[in-house]
Amino acid sequence: MNCISRYVVDEEDIAFEYELQRTPLSIVTWKRYLEKWESQKRPLSHLVWLYERFCRQFANQEDIWCSYLRWMVHERKFDNLTIYQRFIHILEGFSAGCEELCFLMMEFATSEYQLEMIRHVLDVSLRKLGADSHWKIWEMVFKFLEEKMLPLTEFGDSQDEYQDEQERMEVLIYKSLFGEEEEQDAPDIWSSHILQRYIKIAPNWNLHNSLQKLASTKDHKAVHALYQQYLNHGNELEATLEIPYSLQLNYLKALDYLQQDEKYEALLRQxxxxxxxxSTEFTIMWAKHERKRSRFHHVTEILENAMESTSDLKSFTTIYEFESLVERLYLENLVEELKANPDLQKDAQEKFELSAHLSHLQNLIETHSLRLNDLKIRQNPNSVETWRxxxxxxxxxxxxxxxxxxxxLTIDPSRVFVPGSLATIWCEYATLYWNAKAFDTAKEIWDRALRVPFPHLKDLETIWISWTExxxxxxxxxRGLQILETALQVPDAPEEVLEKYKKSAKKMPAQAIVFTSLALWSLYLDLQEASIIDQRDQVERTSSTYETMIHLKVATPMHFIQYAHFLQDHTDDKIKGFQVYERALSFFPKETQYEIWKVYLREATDAIGKLSTESIRDLFDHALETLVPNGIDCRPIFILYSDFEEKNGLSKRSVDILLRGCHSMSRDSNMWEKCVSKAHRLLGxxxxxxxxxxxxxxxxxxKVIPQALAFAEMETQLGELTRAREILKYGAQLLHPSKNHELWEYWEELELQNGDKESYKTMLKLKRKLENELTVNTELESQKEGNVEFIAASQKKTPLNPEEIDLNI
Structure with a gap:
């Protein structure tokens, strides 16, 4: 009674007490009573007394106890220990059904960063809660770890205090050089212990994730032990695709920090x-590991081996730049320290191997191009240009x-796809000795090159030509002719050899068809012709060479022409040259025949003494009969034929030949111009x-207007003014006056000089009539270059606004 009298101080309190006596299970009454005291700002001890009476009245209702705890947390007048002790006291009254209480207390502990409290709450919760609720309390702990604890070890990494890789390397090299131990990051033991507890009961689907979190705590001993236990049945971890790469990398880092160097190297190689x-990342990682141990010669060996074995440009560049950085920082740190500490200079050369590192850095810089070339050769050992x-x-x-x-020795000829490229290496090799006056060695190299099974004839041509030159x-x-004669020896049955080579799909070496090389035959001919000095035997040999080329079907149209010229220049019978042209015409298609005919006919017309006029006419007729039906433009031949007949005094025939050409190209204005001008000049x-x-x-x-003007001018000269006016009238009606200025200017001049007032007025009337009646095709005119193209008004205009309404007003 005395206890109650301390807290019940007014009539309203007495009324609540009576009401609670009548209805002790009325939660509303209890809450109204508490609210009244809170509004009166009663002492904290009064509120605690009333809250605990309320909670004991409903001892098994968890939500009421939770409200009590929330009130204590919210008040901020209770220390953490008091709240925790009250939580433990409350839980003693629950054998089950206290899930919300545990969650509330864990939420409070994590919000207060109370690591010891979190651990105790976790222990109590795991004992009190059913197995189905354990994952919820673990989830709250993991959230705290991920958001609050693990970032501390990540951000606290001692390497992150340096701004870039170069600064970090500089510090680490300095410490390795002068005996200072590298600072180790402090592990997060609390988080590690929590994670180790969970890993023991973690489901398989969450095991790898939990092990990854464990590595974030930097507790490398725990990482080493648990990774062995849960990833490889207690044995040392071995590289495999079945375990996530990140976990294997964590284990490798743990070996590094635990200084288990042999195991580290073995796992890294795996x-x-x-x-x-x-591979490149592991190489850099291995080099850094050796640098921590101050084994700088091992660093150089590792990086050099990696650089010599990689076939990837990015990897090569990364390793090269890293090795250069290591050597440069090593020397810079060493030089600076020697300047600051003269006592170290006594044995610096021997202790720090200064000269060796300086030489190696210089070698790295000077051999960069060579190392890069090595890389390209590893990528493609058959690249001719890389070797050159x-x-x-x-x-x-x-x-x-x-x-x-x-x-x-390295290049596979069958893997070189650019014809002639591989031969350049052999030729440059031989030329090297040739320029050094080692002629026998150079000849031996060319001779060996000719035995290589090249798939392309171009390679053999290049070698033979190089040797010959x-x-x-x-x-x-x-001597050059002797070499080419050796190269161009024709087999007994050349057709069979060629057929066999074609059927082999170029699997036979190109040596089998060297005798068909156009380049070698051309050079052989040039040398033969250059060596002729009125030697009849040499002329016959050159003619024989041409005949062999024709027989082998390697002669080009130019070879036939050269052969004809050769015979004309070195024999008295020009007919033999013409016979070569006749033979050439049967070898090539009509388009090529046309070019041969032009040369043939031009030379035939110049050799009137050798060929009869009728023979030359037959040649012209035969050429035109062969070419014109095939749609070939024979304008030069018609003109040459016409000029030939003109020289023979046959004016009418000369003009008729041009007329024949006009008929074959009826719409060619240039041909008609030549025809009518020659007719006017020769026939009158x-x-x-x-x-x-x-x-x-x-x-x-x-296009007919110029010819109409020429016709009118001719009639004017003949005094036929009426005919001239009719011709001009005909020409005037072909074009709009605005496009026919030249004709109208000539007509006006004609009337001023030869006409009268009436004829001049008639001309003007016709011009006005034509201006009104003839229309200019604006579409065609607008499409001409430099003109603006207009759109016809009749075309439907696309509205800018697709929802536009067309009002027919």
């Missing part, structure tokens, strides 16, 4: 094999020879009228 795409570039990187004769020798310079044309005005009339009817309207 990882390079299992994850070849990460490699030879330019060396200066001495011996080094260059070694490059060429290694290249011809060098021999000519040194020993004269005769009266006889030229039919040609002009046919011309005006054959040429398209816009």
């Amino acid at each position: 990882l390079q094999t299992v994850f070849p795409g990460k 570039h490699r030879a330019t990187l060396f200066q001495t004769f011996e080094d260059k020879c070694n490059v060429y020798a290694k290249s011809i 060098h021999e000519i310079v040194q020993n004269g044309i005769k 005005g009266e006889a030229a009228r039919p040609y002009y009339e046919e011309c005006l009817q054959s040429i398209p309207s816009p």
Whole structure:
């Protein structure tokens, strides 16, 4: 009674007490009573007394106890220990059904960063809660770890305090050089212990994730032990694709921090094999590991081996830049320290191997191009251009020879797809010795090159020509001819050899068809012709060479023409040259025949003394009968034929030949112009009228105006003014006056000089009539270059607004 009298102080309190006596299970009454005291700002001890009476009245209702705890937390007047003790006291009254209480207390502990409280709450919760609710309390703990604890170890990484890789490397190299131990990051033991507890009962689907979180705590001993236990049945971890790459990397880092160097190296080598795409990263990681141990010679060895084995440009660049950085920072740190500490200078050379590191850095810089060339050769050992570039990187004769020798041993001829490229290496190799006056060695190299099974004829041509040219310079044309005669020996049955080569789909070496090389035959001919000095025997040999080329069907149209010219220049019988042209015409298609005919006919017309006029006419007729039906433009032949007949005094025939050409190309205005002008010049005005009339009817309207003017001018000169006016009238009606200025200007001048007032007025009336009646095709005019193209008004205009309404107003 005395206890109650301390807290019940007014009549309203007495009323609540009576009401609670009548209805002790009325939660509403209890809450109203508490609210009244809170509004009166009663002392904290009064509120605690009333809350605990309320909670004991409903001892088994968890939500009421939770309200009590929330009130205590919210008040912020209770220390954490008091709240925790009250929580433990409350839980003693519950054998089950206290899930919300545990969650509330864990939420409070994590919000207060009370690590010891979190651990105790976790212990109590796991004992009190059913197994189905354990994952919820673990989830709250993991959330706290991920958001609050693990970031501390990640952000607290000692390496992150440096701004970039270079600064970090500089510090680490300095510490390795001068004996300072590298700072180890402090592990998060609390988080590690929590995670180790969970990993023991973690389901398989969450095991790897939990092990990854464990690595984030930097507790490397725990990582080493638990990774072995749960990933490889208690044995040392081995690289495999079945375990996530990130977990294997964590284990490797743990070995590094625990200084288990042999195991570290063994696992790293395994990882390079299992994850070849990460090989460069592992190389850099291994180099850093050796640098921590101050084994700088191992660092150089690791990086050099990796650089010499990689076939990837990105990996090569990464390793090269890293090694250069290591060597440069090593020297910079060492030099700076020697300046600041003179006592170290006594044995610096021996202790720090200063000269060796300086030489290595210089070698790295000077051999970059060579190392890059090595990489390209590893990528494609059959790249001819890469090998040729490699030879330019060396200066001495011996080094260059070694490059060429290694290249011809390495390159597979069947894998070189650019014809003639592989031969350039052999030729450059031989030329190297040739320029060094080692002629026998150079010849031996060319001879060996000719035995290589090249798939392309171009390679053999290049080698033979190179050898020949060098021999000519040194020993004269005769020696060059001997070499080419050896190359161009024709087999007994050349057709069978060629057929066999074609059926083999170029699997046979190209040596089998060297005798068909156009390049070698052409050079052989040039040398033969250059060596002729009125030697009859040499002329016969050259003619025989041409005949052999024709027989082998390797002669080109130009060879036939050269053969004809050769016979004309070195024999008295020009007919033999013409016979070569006749033979050439049967070898080639009509388009090529046309070019041969032009040369043939031009030379035939110049050799009137050798060929009869009728024979030359037959040649012209035969050429035109062969070419014109095939749609070939024979304008030059018609003109040459016409000029030939003109020289023979047959003016009418000369003009008729051009007319024949006009008929074959009826719409060619240039051909008609030549025809009518020659008719006017050779036959006179009266006889030229039919040609002009046919011309005006054959040429398209816009192009006929110049011929109409020429026709009118001719009639004017003959005094036929009426005919001239009719011709001008005909021409005027073909074009709109605005496009026919030249004709109207000529007509006006004609009337001013030869007409009268009436004829002039008639001309003007016709011009006005035509201006009104003739229309200019604006569409065609607008499409001409430089003109603006307009859109016809009749076309439907696309509205800018697709929802526009067309009002028919």
